[in-house]
Amino acid sequence: MPKLPRLTATDAHSLLLSSGFTLLRTKGSHHIYERGGERFVVPFHSGRILHPKIVKNLLDAVGTTHPE
Secondary structure, three states, X not given: OOOOOOOEHHHHHHHHHHOOOEEEEEEOOEEEEEEOXXXXXXXXXOOOEOOHHHHHXXXXXXXXXXXX
16 A cells, blocks of 8 residues: 655645645634635644645645555
């Protein structure tokens, strides 16, 4: 089984913006992004690595293939 990349919230932010998502709003430590009716929420905690389930959903949302 291939391993997912380890991403921080800042990495996720730049990946989402480069794939056409826009920052819709923030609520507390969560940033909400939107692209054509599709929403994605990223928990922003400084210096922490995102959970693998969030990384998998992020890669699916931006259309990037999983590393194999």
